[in-house]
Amino acid sequence: MSEPQFVRARSVDHAIDTLKAAGGDGLIVAGGVVVSSLFNQRLASPAVLVDISRIKGLRYIKRTPNGLSIGALATHDDIHRSADVKAVAPLLTEIAEDVSCPRLRNRGTLGGSICTIGGQGDPATGLIALGATMQIKGPGGERTAHIEDFYKDAFEVDLAPDEIVERIDVPAPQTGARFAFCKLGPRNAMDFTQITVSVVMAPTGSGIRIGMNGVANAPNRPRATEALIATMNAGSINWTAVGKTLNGEISPQGDLVYSEDFKRHLALIGLRRAVERALARSKEAGGRA
Amino acid sequence: MANIDITLNVNGKDHRVAVRSTEMLLEVLRDRLGYVGTNKVCAQGICGACTVIVDGKSTTSCLALAAQFDGARIITVEGLEHDGKLDPLQEAFMKHGAVQCGYCTPGFLMSARAFLNDNPHPTRTEIIDALRGNICRCTGYKKIIDAVEDVAARSAR
Numbered sequence: 001m002s003e004p005q006f007v008r009a010r011s012v013d014h015a016i017d018t019l020k021a022a023g024g025d026g027l028i029v030a031g032g033v034v035v036s037s038l039f040n041q042r043l044a045s046p047a048v049l050v051d052i053s054r055i056k057g058l059r060y061i062k063r064t065p066n067g068l069s070i071g072a073l074a075t076h077d078d079i080h081r082s083a084d085v086k087a088v089a090p091l092l093t094e095i096a097e098d099v100s101c102p103r104l105r106n107r108g109t110l111g112g113s114i115c116t117i118g119g120q121g122d123p124a125t126g127l128i129a130l131g132a133t134m135q136i137k138g139p140g141g142e143r144t145a146h147i148e149d150f151y152k153d154a155f156e157v158d159l160a161p162d163e164i165v166e167r168i169d170v171p172a173p174q175t176g177a178r179f180a181f182c183k184l185g186p187r188n189a190m191d192f193t194q195i196t197v198s199v200v201m202a203p204t205g206s207g208i209r210i211g212m213n214g215v216a217n218a219p220n221r222p223r224a225t226e227a228l229i230a231t232m233n234a235g236s237i238n239w240t241a242v243g244k245t246l247n248g249e250i251s252p253q254g255d256l257v258y259s260e261d262f263k264r265h266l267a268l269i270g271l272r273r274a275v276e277r278a279l280a281r282s283k284e285a286g287g288r289a
Numbered sequence: 290m291a292n293i294d295i296t297l298n299v300n301g302k303d304h305r306v307a308v309r310s311t312e313m314l315l316e317v318l319r320d321r322l323g324y325v326g327t328n329k330v331c332a333q334g335i336c337g338a339c340t341v342i343v344d345g346k347s348t349t350s351c352l353a354l355a356a357q358f359d360g361a362r363i364i365t366v367e368g369l370e371h372d373g374k375l376d377p378l379q380e381a382f383m384k385h386g387a388v389q390c391g392y393c394t395p396g397f398l399m400s401a402r403a404f405l406n407d408n409p410h411p412t413r414t415e416i417i418d419a420l421r422g423n424i425c426r427c428t429g430y431k432k433i434i435d436a437v438e439d440v441a442a443r444s445a446r
């Protein structure tokens with residue numbers, strides 16, 4: 001196997017030009033956590049590696065009139081420590097706190113997390129529940145994509161080989177919105193998560209947005225389940241009915257440890273815990289928590 | 290082909306080295322520069338044995354492309370000692386029996402050092418959380434956490 005050429009991109013445009021010249025055989029590397037792991041397992045052999053980690057102006061977290069703007073190179077640690085994230089979208093603070101461990105949070109970026117094909121992504125669930133959009137740039141210019149539409153299927157995201165995610169825009173939830181995140185796996189730390197669920201609920205009633213991971217080939221938004229919960233009284237949700245609808249919207253794959261049925265069971269438990277936590281939090285915090 | 294020239298400052302000393310594009314920082318430190326205190330176990334980011342401090346932050350050297358680290362300031366376990374004196378964490382690990390086979394120890398020391406530099410007076414819960422990315426198959430963790438807690442308790446407020 002010949003070694004890929006290594007190009008240190010000076011700007012977003014330089015990276016795009018390099019990817020374009022590589023004709024589909026280029027691979028972006030940001031924090032490099034996932035890309036390194038692919039190399040260690042001999043799972044990738046691109047012709048060109050495009051290092052975007054030194055591009056100026058891609059690592060930031062800013063408040064905007066609508067909420068937050070997060071540069072693709074912001075790390076999980078940056079997000080975890082950010083007072084602006086905590087003030088505007090504390091769901092993302094909570095999720096960042098639970099991503100793997102400090103030594104990986106220091107290096108792994110948000111852009112790398114959402115673009116990781118195979119969808120090992122806790123942050124993606126929160127971004128789906130919050131209704132985030134991504135700003136993507138390619139040779140033809142910029143475009144905006146809703147994060148829930150970004151994931152197409154296993155190993156398939158809506159990103160051309162010469163496109164780069166520049167930033168993620170997160171609209172501020174309504175004042176008093178309730179939220180929670182639930183992660184289910186064999187251990188608290190360092191396991192590739194089985195099921196993660198993020199929910200954002202309206203300040204009152206049962207209006208809800210849900211982001212899930214681990215229950216289909218890619219992170220997803222179970223819209224029929226959201227619609228059903230919204231018709232119920234928040235205090236007396238019929239979880240049997242919710243489970244039926246959710247089952248129709250998810251397609252987990254059994255693995256060596258967990259069967260498909262067990263994952264379906266976990267998906268409902270994760271959702272139920274997230275919803276119950278969100279509702280309990282609103283009581284204890286008296287509104288926006 | 291090892292054709293990417295980088296400079297790494299390791300424990301205060303500059304090294305110029307030509308690396309391959311897929312070469313990991315761990316391999317460069319161990320095999321090229323001789324800092325063999327940093328251990329390799331899983332090469333998958335899971336165990337933490339390869340943890341080093343890069344520009345002040347704990348970093349997983351088995352999942353770090355060396356070519357990305359030109360100009361970085363790195364501290365390995367060899368760099369914890371100053372003028373023949375061990376780091377207080379190393380002393381505490383011995384005192385508390387936080388070392389058995391020792392394979393995980395460099396990684397724990399580096400995670401704990403980076404953490405205490407950032408947060409010198411943590412709670413026990415914060416220590417446990419800070420070490421969640423390091424696995425030890427011998428000690429059962431309690432003695433390691435005791436050792437870090439001891440150092441935190443003795444450092445000046």
Ligand SMILES: Cc1cc2nc3c(=O)[nH]c(=O)nc-3n(C[C@H](O)[C@H](O)[C@H](O)COP(=O)(O)OP(=O)(O)OC[C@H]3O[C@@H](n4cnc5c(N)ncnc54)[C@H](O)[C@@H]3O)c2cc1C
Pocket residue numbers: 027028029030031032033034035036037072076098099100104107108109110111112113114115116117120121122123163164165166190191192193333334335352
């Ligand atoms: C042991 C271990 C445990 C983990 N635990 C968790 C966990 O608990 N929860 C969790 O959510 N994640 C977890 N992860 C995943 C990992 O931490 C994140 O996905 C990380 O943020 C990846 O970021 P990176 O910058 O290192 O990505 P890279 O390795 O640099 O890139 C990853 C992918 O994204 C592409 N890419 C990167 N940036 C961009 C961009 N701006 N535009 C377009 N494409 C881009 C790359 O081409 C590559 O395909 C874990 C990983 C490991 C190894």
Ligand code: FES
Pocket residue numbers: 328329330331332333334335336337338339340349350351352
């Ligand atoms: S060898 Fe790097 S984490 Fe295990």
Ligand code: FES
Pocket residue numbers: 387388389390391392393394424425426427428
């Ligand atoms: S002392 Fe043996 S693995 Fe930790």
